Amino acid sequence: xxxxxxxxxxxxxxxxxxxxxxxxxxxxxxxxxxxxxxxxxxxxxxxxxxxxxxxxxxxxxxxxxxxxxxxxxxxxxxxxxxxxxxxxxxxxxxxxxxxxxxxxxxxxxxxxxxxxxxxxxxxxxxxxxxxxxxxxxxxxxxxxxxxxxxxxxxxxxxxxxxxxxxxxxxxxxxxxxxxxxxxxxxxxxxxxxxxxxxxxxxxxxxxxxxxxxxxxxxxxxxxxxxxxxxxxxxxxxxxxxxxxxxxxxxxxxxxxxxxxxxxxxxxxxxxxxxxxxxxxxxxxxx
Numbered sequence: 001x002x003x004x005x006x007x008x009x010x011x012x013x014x015x016x017x018x019x020x021x022x023x024x025x026x027x028x029x030x031x032x033x034x035x036x037x038x039x040x041x042x043x044x045x046x047x048x049x050x051x052x053x054x055x056x057x058x059x060x061x062x063x064x065x066x067x068x069x070x071x072x073x074x075x076x077x078x079x080x081x082x083x084x085x086x087x088x089x090x091x092x093x094x095x096x097x098x099x100x101x102x103x104x105x106x107x108x109x110x111x112x113x114x115x116x117x118x119x120x121x122x123x124x125x126x127x128x129x130x131x132x133x134x135x136x137x138x139x140x141x142x143x144x145x146x147x148x149x150x151x152x153x154x155x156x157x158x159x160x161x162x163x164x165x166x167x168x169x170x171x172x173x174x175x176x177x178x179x180x181x182x183x184x185x186x187x188x189x190x191x192x193x194x195x196x197x198x199x200x201x202x203x204x205x206x207x208x209x210x211x212x213x214x215x216x217x218x219x220x221x222x223x224x225x226x227x228x229x230x231x232x233x234x235x236x237x238x239x240x241x242x243x244x245x246x247x248x249x250x251x252x253x254x255x256x257x258x259x260x261x262x263x264x265x266x267x268x269x270x271x272x273x274x275x276x277x278x279x280x281x282x283x284x285x286x
Contacts, residue, residue, distance in 0.1 A: 004107070004127050005098060007135050015133065016095050019111050019124070024091050029113060029120045036065050040122075046129035048104055053079050053119045061118070064103060074103070082121065086112055098126055150211040157204035161197045168193030188245035192238050199234035206230070225282045232275050239268045 008015065022043065026032070029052075032040055037050045051074065052062040058080040064071040086094035092114035101108045101123055109129075111122045130136045168190035175186035246261045 004130060004136065007130055008098065008126055011133075011135055015129065018133065019095060019109075020089065020091065020093050023093055023111055023113060023122065028115065030116055030118065033062070036070065041067050044122075044124065046124045046126075046132055047122055048106065048108065048125050048128075049101070049121075049123040051121055053121070055114060055117050055119045058083070058119065066104075071103075079119075079121065082110060082112065088112075088114065147212050150207055154204040154207040154212070157200050157207075161201035161204065164193055164197035164200065168197065188241060188248075192241050192245075195234060195238040195241065199231055199238070202234065203231050225278075229275070229279060229282075232271075232278075236268060236271055236275065239264075239271070243268055 026040060026043065029037070029040070029050075032038075033052070040050065041047055048067060050065045051060055053060050058078055060074050060077045060079055062075070064074050082096060083094075086096055088094040094112045096110040096112070098107055098109050100106070104123070104125075107126045108123045109126060111124065113120045113122075127136075171193065172186060172190040175183070175189075243261065243265045246264055247258075250257045250261050
């Protein structure tokens with residue numbers, strides 16, 4: 001939703017002009033009230049709610065009229081709070097700032113129009129409005145399949161991360177009780193497994209957050225860079241721990257194999273330099 005709001009703010013003048021001109025061209029809303037504004041809902045696929053108030057008292061005089069239902073409950077409610085930040089133009093039309101509707105639970109903007117002693121309020125769903133204007137692209141069917149796949153994959157990754165963490169605990173306890181007792185290898189191996197489990201879990205959490213819970217539609221988003229950077233840092237830490245373990249093991253057993261530890265540390269160093277360059281150029285690009 002944060003990206004929806006950014007897109008809305010970037011195009012706010014065009015969106016407001018479109019709404020004002022279209023509502024004005026509809027003519028009298030009072031004449032369309034008899035058929036529950038069916039033609040108005042056809043004109044605006046993003047329109048989700050219409051109701052009317054007395055212009056002087058700002059008490060709601062009509063039922064809440066949704067696209068496919070109505071509700072008598074809000075009749076008599078004071079709607080004066082909606083006018084606090086509205087400025088009417090010469091055509092007696094004003095538009096509110098975005099807010100979360102208590103009636104629908106969706107983020108919307110409200111268009112108010114004065115007409116024959118009445119005040120008509122039209123609530124527009126922001127996400128649908130942006131889609132209809134071509135400012136964002138969302139295919140509902142594909143979006144559902146995509147979210148389902150990401151949800152399934154991320155949950156499997158979380159389960160595997162838990163197994164990795166469980167393995168590290170099992171390996172430590174078994175080494176301590178049933179093998180050679182406490183040693184450098186017995187400590188470092190579980191630490192590496194824990195680090196990898198953390199990396200997998202963190203990646204799964206990021207996938208759920210960005211692709212399922214708060215789906216990203218931004219065309220300029222650099223979130224992918226952040227995910228890759230964070231995951232790469234975790235993997236590099238695991239490799240550094242492994243390198244340190246190899247150095248200790250070789251130092252204890254046989255110094256003649258120290259060249260292999262050098263190769264491993266050199267490879268990790270190249271990864272660190274590559275990651276540093278990646279971060280530098282992506283930040284410069286953004």
